[in-house]
Amino acid sequence: MTATVRIKKLNHVAWRCIDAEQTRHFYEDILGLPLVHTIQADHVPSTGAYNPYFHIFFAMADGSCLAFFDLGDKRGATVSDDMPKWVHHFAMQVDTVEEVVAMKERLEKAGIDVIGITDHHFVKSIYFFDPNGIRLEVTAQVETDEYMEAAKRRSHDELTAWMEKKAKLAATRA
Numbered sequence: 467m468t469a470t471v472r473i474k475k476l477n478h479v480a481w482r483c484i485d486a487e488q489t490r491h492f493y494e495d496i497l498g499l500p501l502v503h504t505i506q507a508d509h510v511p512s513t514g515a516y517n518p519y520f521h522i523f524f525a526m527a528d529g530s531c532l533a534f535f536d537l538g539d540k541r542g543a544t545v546s547d548d549m550p551k552w553v554h555h556f557a558m559q560v561d562t563v564e565e566v567v568a569m570k571e572r573l574e575k576a577g578i579d580v581i582g583i584t585d586h587h588f589v590k591s592i593y594f595f596d597p598n599g600i601r602l603e604v605t606a607q608v609e610t611d612e613y614m615e616a617a618k619r620r621s622h623d624e625l626t627a628w629m630e631k632k633a634k635l636a637a638t639r640a
Contacts, residue, residue, distance in 0.1 A: 478531035481543045483598045486520050486536035492597050496576050499524035542598035555601035562606050563590050569604045
């Protein structure tokens with residue numbers, strides 16, 4: 467019998483960026499995430515393919531990172547044209563709604579358009595785009611740990627209900 471492996475935390479998530487310095491300025495100088503690691507290589511380690519890149523990592527307080535690849539082609543993150551822009555995003559958590567408000571003010575002072583504060587009942591969030599066209603969210607939990615535990619217990623039943631609704635929607639679209 468094999469031991470169960472429990473994934474502990476996010477190490478990093480990576481996207482393509484238009485320009486490493488522009489991205490560094492946004493994430494480090496505006497959002498306050500320190501640049502903690504860089505990699506420059508000409509070959510992709512996992513495949514051996516020739517594809518020069520510069521890989522940059524920005525740390526969050528828990529040690530997890532947002533990372534980007536500058537491929538030197540001046541192209542940013544690519545998502546499909548039929549995907550609503552609000553779907554793909556990074557959500558970063560702060561401790562209080564006051565910190566969400568402070569980040570909103572900081573971003574607006576830097577000339578960045580911000581949506582929100584949006585009340586999702588269990589969190590309050592702001593939304594904005596980075597220079598690469600990636601949607602970001604800064605959020606703070608406003609519900610109790612007991613509420614979150616109850617939500618966890620309901621999640622499978624709610625997923626089942628969604629799957630049933632989705633099947634009905636698909637039938638009406640056919």
